[in-house]
Amino acid sequence: MPHTIRILAASALLALAACQQAPAEAPPLAEGTWTVDSDASRLNYVSVKSGEIAENNHFTGLSGSVAPDGAATVEIDLATVSTGVDIRNERMREIFFNVAEFPKATITAQVDPAAFEALAVGESTTQPLKGTLSVKGAETAIDTEVDVTRVSADRVLVASKEPVIVYADALDLTEGLAQLQQLAGLPSITPAVPVTFSIAFER
Numbered sequence: 001m002p003h004t005i006r007i008l009a010a011s012a013l014l015a016l017a018a019c020q021q022a023p024a025e026a027p028p029l030a031e032g033t034w035t036v037d038s039d040a041s042r043l044n045y046v047s048v049k050s051g052e053i054a055e056n057n058h059f060t061g062l063s064g065s066v067a068p069d070g071a072a073t074v075e076i077d078l079a080t081v082s083t084g085v086d087i088r089n090e091r092m093r094e095i096f097f098n099v100a101e102f103p104k105a106t107i108t109a110q111v112d113p114a115a116f117e118a119l120a121v122g123e124s125t126t127q128p129l130k131g132t133l134s135v136k137g138a139e140t141a142i143d144t145e146v147d148v149t150r151v152s153a154d155r156v157l158v159a160s161k162e163p164v165i166v167y168a169d170a171l172d173l174t175e176g177l178a179q180l181q182q183l184a185g186l187p188s189i190t191p192a193v194p195v196t197f198s199i200a201f202e203r
Helices: 002-021 086-096 174-184
Strands: 034-036 042-049 053-059 062-066 071-077 104-110 124-135 138-152 155-160 164-167 192-202
Touching (some): 086 174
Antiparallel strands (some): 034 192, 042 053, 042 192, 071 104, 104 124, 138 155, 155 192, 164 192
8 A cells, every 4th residue: 555655646746747847838929018129130221322233231229119909119220320331321320311300210010919829939920011111200101021930938020021122202312312322423322222120029
């Protein structure tokens, strides 16, 4: 009898240990507010000058959040533009974006929390994204797709599936573009740029 009791006790302890080691189920994505991890987020664009010279540029100053109801806002600190050339960075900030008066661009969108309800840790899904980009008081629509990956229980990575083409005339930026072209002594600067992004959100 004592031998049987010892076996039962050992089995109970093993079962308890297994339960304690089992990973807890990740809470649904719709719970809580998600904020942008600026250090892990980036927005890139490619500019083309003289019809054939393409150059990579990016912004590092991203912030924002997604509320439980799906209201999403991402702000771009325009002063963080990086073109790889100091004088060009200065012209972009002061002439093209006029950061003294318009320090930030804003992207707003309404996402459907239910579309991500079943997303487990390590899984990805592709979802449509319709939003609005606002720069210097002008707005243009964004219609694209994003890949959403649940990196951990409280971390999500949202990345553009393909480049979003942004047109200067849609945001009343053609005058600033012309000024940049004249200052740089260029025959042309293409008024449409492909934009990609990778944004990390934490709960």
